[in-house]
Every structure is written in C-alpha cells, then in structure tokens.
Amino acid sequence: MKVEEMSIDEQIGEVGDILSEHEKTRGVLIHALHQIQAEDGYLPEDVLKRLSRKLDIALSEVYSVASFYKMFHFKPRGKKVVKVCLGTACYVRGSKKVLTALEKEFNVKNGETTEDLALTLETVGCVGCCGLAPVSTINEEVVGEIIGEKKMQHFIQIIKTD
Ligand code: FES
Incomplete structure (x- = not known):
C-alpha cells in the first residue's frame, strides 16, 4: 500500500x-x-x-x-548527480576549474540536468573530505584530488562510464 x-x-x-x-x-x-x-x-x-x-x-x-527542504526536487534529475564541492579547502585547490570544465564538457550550468537525463550538475559545501580537495561526488561516490588536465579527463571518463 x-x-x-x-x-x-x-x-x-x-x-x-x-x-x-x-x-x-x-x-x-x-x-x-x-x-x-x-x-x-x-x-x-x-x-x-x-x-x-x-x-x-x-x-x-x-x-x-x-x-x-533542499533534498526535494521539482524537476527530473540525471541518472548521475555530480556535485562539485565549493567549500573553502576545495575552492582554494581549484574546484571552480572543475566546475567550469564539467559545464563545458556536458553543456550544462550548475543546477541543470542534461536533456538526456544522464547528468545533473550541482555544487555543494564541504562534504567532509577536505584532505582530498578538490573533491566532487558522483551520486554517493567521492572522487578526490581532481587536479590538472589528466585527472580532470579521468574524472570525466568516470562520469561518462555506466
Ligand atoms: S571543502 Fe570540499 S570536502 Fe571539505
């Protein structure tokens, strides 16, 4: 019921x-x-x-x-919800670059979902893994130390992989 x-x-x-x-x-x-x-x-x-x-x-x-409540959403969300941490530790270690690279790669802005509902891109405050800054999450999975082009491309590939 x-x-x-x-x-x-x-x-x-x-x-x-x-x-x-x-x-x-x-x-x-x-x-x-x-x-x-x-x-x-x-x-x-x-x-x-x-x-x-x-x-x-x-x-x-x-x-x-x-x-x-921030947890409720009024629009369909992507299969993968990627959250870029913009907390202080992540910000000073370049998380804004991560956000910009993802916006460019997936053609979405912060808070938006791709048309195919594959991805929702959001930002978040500290997720409690400051030692791994800059940090992002893919659904519940934490990905840390996204520094430099090679790590950024690897992160993008993880997002694109089913
Ligand atoms: S500021 Fe990003 S995990 Fe703490």
Whole structure:
C-alpha cells in the first residue's frame, strides 16, 4: 500500500495520540514526499496535486513544505548527480576549474540536468573530505584530488562510464 493511500492514523500509529491534527498531517506529508521522490526521482506536479487532494492540504502548503527542504526536487534529475564541492579547502585547490570544465564538457550550468537525463550538475559545501580537495561526488561516490588536465579527463571518463 502506498503512503498516499494510508490514513494518517495508520501512518502515525500510537505516536499520533500526542500530536495535533496539523502536526500529523505535516508529518505524513513529508513522509509522502520522500516516498514520491524515491519512486519518481523528483516531485512531479501532477502527483503533488493528487497528494494535496488526498491529504486535504492546500497545494501551496505542499509546495511550501517541499521547497523548505533542499533534498526535494521539482524537476527530473540525471541518472548521475555530480556535485562539485565549493567549500573553502576545495575552492582554494581549484574546484571552480572543475566546475567550469564539467559545464563545458556536458553543456550544462550548475543546477541543470542534461536533456538526456544522464547528468545533473550541482555544487555543494564541504562534504567532509577536505584532505582530498578538490573533491566532487558522483551520486554517493567521492572522487578526490581532481587536479590538472589528466585527472580532470579521468574524472570525466568516470562520469561518462555506466
Ligand atoms: S571543502 Fe570540499 S570536502 Fe571539505
């Protein structure tokens, strides 16, 4: 059974007794948003409209909650999400060059997805691997020390490889 099909009380269980109706609804909404994104990769507008009706929450509130959290996306994302770290350690070691090279190679700007949905390019703050600066990630994989043309080309090949 999908989350949207479950009653609020079914999803919240006994904890629901101490929550207000508003808190319950909001909790279910966030859970449902996670579920939708896990299935579709993003939050499609038509699905959000159905969710709004199902939970009896104004569509504007659904969008308000979803847009508050950076983890939710409103457009389709690439099969590979590449994040270039622009944290201080990475920045001083040349991560801006990495970003520029990727934008040129894949013809996308920061925050965009290629038309074939192969790649989404984003930037991020420190990912906790400063010793490997400059660092980028491909989905959950960390790639470090992307310094110089040879390493940059190797990084691009990793991105292009299935
Ligand atoms: S600043 Fe990039 S990993 Fe820390």
